[in-house]
Amino acid sequence: MSELNMEEIEFLVELLNKYPTESLRKIAELEGIDYYRLKRLYDKYYGEYVQVNAMYRIEKVGLRSYIAFLSVPRSELRSVAARIQQNPFMIDQTAMFGFKNGISSILHIPKEQVKYIDEMLSKYSEDYEYYEVTRYPPKKKRREFGEWKYSYDYAVLMDILKWDARTPMKEISRMLGKTRPTIRYMINKLREDGILRGFIATIDMDAHDRGVLGITSRLDEAVLEYFKDYEIMVGVLDGNKYILEWFFNSKEDLGTKLFEFSTYVEKVAIEYFDLLVDFNKNRKFQRFSQMIKKDGSGYRSILEF
CATH class of the missing domain: 3.30.70.3460 (Alpha-Beta Plaits)
Structure with a gap:
């Protein structure tokens, strides 16, 4: 990759914090900027240097x-x-x-x-x-702690959004085996129940x-x-x-x-x-979906592992 341009990276992060899950075309339309310029920046930096992740209130799920x-x-x-x-x-x-x-x-x-x-x-x-x-x-x-009261599919969805909240709906649909309207319902459910706080764009450049x-x-x-x-x-x-x-x-x-x-x-x-960074980066989609029992009945034992 050519030399990094921090102004471009910060510009992209600013846009994605305003529109974390909207399509690039929608962002370009709302901001009145050239779509192809935005796409070039996105393709250049997103995924490796810029990421959008979900933020959760974990106390809501106990x-x-x-x-x-x-x-x-x-x-x-x-x-x-x-x-x-x-x-x-x-x-x-x-x-x-x-x-x-x-x-x-x-x-x-x-x-x-x-x-x-x-x-x-x-x-x-x-x-x-x-x-x-x-x-x-x-x-x-005083903090109040909730319970896990969702199907296992919700745990998988939470992992996907935590890893990359801009994962295409088509890909999420394939991973969960569910229709797009169902996935939108699930995301709204997490938001309405106070679990999904929102999304944040960050710079990950080590x-x-x-x-x-x-x-x-x-x-x-x-x-x-x-x-x-x-x-x-x-x-x-x-x-x-x-x-x-x-x-x-x-x-x-x-x-x-x-x-x-x-x-x-x-x-x-x-x-x-930097000494153990590879262990953390190799845990893609492996947080909530490994904590929760496959039947969705609650958490596995922390002593299983």
């Missing part, structure tokens, strides 16, 4: 979100990652070195199976810690292949102000701790960033997103 940190010897890192990859309730994996040397993973756990988390994680490591994680700032209203992760029991608002111009994310852990992630590129000065960041947290680790 899932709780956790982050786990597992000690894993460097020599066993990829073999353990391969085993974790088979478990759909462990959403992604990142190599980390710091207060735990090994793997961090996001977990989506059915509410009634939270009591089995220790048993599940002990399959991969004898030394681990985990926390329930929610968004920052914390909500005052621009950030490193991160500094920290945990603290006290979050100073001045820290957020200090880092406001950087790629940083904040989450709430178990209601009384906070997690901070600072994303950057390996070409930048790692030592300086680690030293700077460590003054604001009590636990700190370096994340290497």
Whole structure:
């Protein structure tokens, strides 16, 4: 591919955030731009550098979100990652070195199976810690968790939309063996039930292949102000701790960033997103459809894998 043009990429992302699932012809018509110019940009960047994905409220289907940190010897890192990859309730994996040397993973756990988390994680490591994680700032209203009350086809559809929300309706129809009106009904059902929050267009260029992760029991608002111009994310852990992630590129000065960041947290680790990226990218269409029993009666056991 020719040299990337960030202005073109950002222009495409802006359009797709306004019209995430509309056809290119419809977008061109609504925006008054040349269809063939738009199609050239789309063909050039979509799929490899730009993606549109569904966003879900997982609590609506009875899932709780956790982050786990597992000690894993460097020599066993990829073999353990391969085993974790088979478990759909462990959403992604990142190599980390710091207060735990090994793997961090996001977990989506059915509410009634939270009591089995220790048993599940002990399959991969004898030394681990985990926390329930929610968004920052914390909500005052108590979260209510729903149930899975849909057929298995809904799980497959959710995976398709999560992977690529612009998958052609013809292709979705083929994958589900259902008519287009039925698929539209299913999508509307997910939206009406509050599960499907919407769609978001993002740039995926592996621009950030490193991160500094920290945990603290006290979050100073001045820290957020200090880092406001950087790629940083904040989450709430178990209601009384906070997690901070600072994303950057390996070409930048790692030592300086680690030293700077460590003054604001009590636990700190370096994340290497590129070391296990292949495991995460090979999980196409394998999240909800592997969590849910084929008869649609609910979640499989997190200990099956």
